[in-house]
Amino acid sequence: MKIAIVGAGYQGLVTGTCFAENGHQVMCVDRDAARIALLNEGKIPLHEPGLEELVARNREEERLHFSTELDHAVAESLMVFLCVGTLADEAGCADISGVLEAVRQIAQTMDGYRILVNKTTCPPGAAEKMLEILQTHAAHPCDVVVNPDFMKEGTAVDDFLRPDRVVVGCEDIRVREIMKELYSPFLRTGKPFIVMSPRSAEMAKYATNVMLAARISLMNQLADICEAYACDIAEVREAVATDYRIGPTFLFPGVGFGGAGLPRDLATCEGLAREAGIESDLIAAVRRVNERRREQFLKRICDYYDAAITGKRLAVWGASFKARTDDLRGGPGIFVIDGLCAAGADVVVYDPVAGTKLKERYGDRIRIAAKYYEALEEADGLVILTEWNEFRRPDYERMGALMREKVIFDGRNLYTPDVMAAQGFHYVSIGRKTMMPSDRPGESQ
Template structure:
C-alpha cells in the first residue's frame, strides 16, 4: 500500500519503519532538515532498541524513504493505484498552558495535506488527540480542497498508537490490539488490509467509531497512570505502618480481576504520555461539564510522589545539604529510553541543588539529553554528568536510584560501598533487594519498604 507518514518523531518514525517492513511503500516526511539529514546518513535521532535495524532494512529494501515536507512526500508516494493513499498524521500534540492538547501541528498538517492532495486519500490521526479532532482535521482538509476548487475523495480516521518507549518495535509487531476508528466501510476495509499482517488473531483488530477511538487512547493511559498513583498512595500507607509494599503489591496483583501490571510503587511516573494525557483528559472532562475527581487525584498524587526521594533524603541528612555530594543513578523517565520528559530525576536533582547539594549523575543513554535539560546546573557547577555509574558514587554522601536500569541491579555492592563516603542508598524504584543491601552494610530506604 502507498503510505505517507507526516512526522519523523518517535511515533512517526516507528510507524513508518514498521509499516515499510511489511513491504508497504512508505514515505516519511518532516519539516526539520537536520533530522532528515541524520536519517539519510543512517543515524537515528532517538534511542529505541531495535529501531535502527528496522529502519536500515526498510531503507535498504527501498520500501522507506524520507522527504522534506508534505508536498514532496505526496509527490513521491501518490501513484496511479486504485487504492487510496494512506496519510498518517504523527506530529506532536504538546501540552497547552491550561493542560489541554495543543493541536496546532495536527491542524497545520491537515491544512497542507488539503493544499497538496491530488488523489483519493485516507487521512489517519496517529497522534494522541482529543475527542472531536478528526472532525476538525476533516474540515481543514475539505476547506483547502474547496479553496482549490478540487473535488478529491478523502476520509479521516483515528488509529491511536499504543507504543511503550523501550519496547515500541515489539509493541508494533505484536500488539495487544489495534484500534481503528471509522464509520466508513471503504476506510475500514483498507485499514484492516493494512494491519492484518501484524496480528495472529483478527479479534485484536478493534473497529469502533472515530470519537470512541480518540477517547480509548486517553482512557487507556489514564487508567495505567491511575494504577501507578494508587500503588504509590498505598506505599505511603505502608511507610506509616512499617510494612512492605512489595508484599502488598504481590497480594493485590494475584487477583485475576486486577493483575500485576503497573502496580509497582516508585518516585512518580513521567514521560511524554502519562502526565500530558491525564491532564488533557482532565480538560476534556471539564469541557463537557464532568468534574474529573479521580483524574485530579491521580495527578496530585504523582506530583507529591515526585517529592518522595528528596523528602526522605533531607529527613535523613538535614534540610541544608551544603557541602554534601549526592550521587544519582538514572535520568531517563524509564529504562531503555533517553526520554527525560517529565522525568522524576528533574524534580529530584533541582531540589537537591536548591538545598545546596553537589550532584553527580549517571544514565546509560540519557547523558546527551540531560546536558540540555540541566544546562543551567551544569554551567554553574551544581551538577556533573559522568559516563560510568561508579564514577558518580565516588566519595558521595548518599546514592539516589531514580531509573531502574538493569546495570544498577547487578552492580558490585562491595565496590559500591567502598566508593561511597557513607553507605546510604535511597531506591526510588524498589529496584534493589533490601535484605541483600542491609547484609552488605547499607542504610537502605525504598518506597514503602520495611
C-alpha cells in the first residue's frame, strides 16, 4: 500500500519507517526543509534507538522517501497519516489549530478518495472538525480515522512494532478492515485491535496519560511522606509494585515527569472538564504535584549552597526528560538547568545524546561535557536529572577524586544511600534519608 505521513517528527518518522519495514511504500512529508534535507542525506534529526538502522534499510530498499511536497505525497497515497505536533496554548491545553491547518492543506491536494488517519493527540471532537474541513475544501470523498499513538520515546520503534494494543476510532466497517489489515503484522502475538467511536479513541489517549501521570505523582507524594517519617520509598515501592492489582510500572519517584505529551495532556483534560463544568481537582493535583517536584528539587540544591551558589561549578548528568531520548521538551532537566543558571552557578552538563539540542538552547550559558567524568572535574556538586543506564554504576572513587566537593543531588534515586555515605558523599535523593559521610556504618556512634 502507498502511505503518506504528514509530519516527520518523533511520531511520524517512527510510524512511516515501521510501515515501510512491513513492505509498504511510504512518503514522509515535513514542512521543515532542513529536516527533510537531513533525512535525504541519511541523517536522523532525533535520537530514537533502532531508528537509524531501520531508516537506512528502508531507504536503501526504496520503500521510504522524504519530501517537503505534500501534494505529491497525497496524490500517490490512499492513506494519509497525520503526525504533526500538537502545540499547547497559554493554559497548557492542546492547541490543534496547526493540526487543522495541516488537514486544510491535505484537503486542497486531494485528487480522489482518501483515508485520513489522525495519530496526533487531539481532544474529543477533533476528528469531526477534520471531516468538516475535508468536506468543505476537498472535491472528493474521504474518511477520517482516529488512531491514537501510545509509543514511548526511547522505545518507540519497539512499541510500534510490538504494541500492547492498537486503538482505532472509526464508524465505517470497510475502513476498519483496511486499518486491521494494515496493523495485522504488528499484532501477530495476539495483542488486541480495539475498535471504538472516534471520540472515545481520542479520549483513550488522554485517559492513558492521566493514569500514568497519576501513578508518578502519587509515588512522589508518598516519597515526601517517607522522607518525613524516616521510611525508604525504594523499599516501600517494592512492596507496592508486587501487588498484582497495582503492578510495577510508572512507580518510580523522582524529579517528576516531562516531555511534550504528559503535561499537555493533563492540562487538556483539566480544560475539557472545566468547559463541561466538571470538577477535575484530582487531575489538577497530579499536575501540580509534578510541577512542585522540580521546584522543590531546585530549591534543595539552592538551599544547600545558599548565597554561595554564585560561581559554584555544578555538574549535571542527564538533561533529556527521560533516558534513551534527546527530547528536552517539558522536562525537569531544562527547568533545573535554567534555575541553576539563574542562580549564578557555573553549569557543566553531560547528556549522552542531547548535547546538540542543549547547545542550540543554551549557547554559551552552560558548558557541555563530552564525557560524563569530564563534567565532574573541579565540580562543587553533581545533579542527576535523567536515569541513563550509564550513570547507574559509576566509579565512585574516581568521581570523588575529580570533584572539589563530594555532594550529589540525585533526582532519579540511582544509588544506594548507605553506599554513598560509605564512599564519603553527601547524598541527597528522593524519599530516602539524606546521607552525610558521617552516616557511614559505625562512624558516629
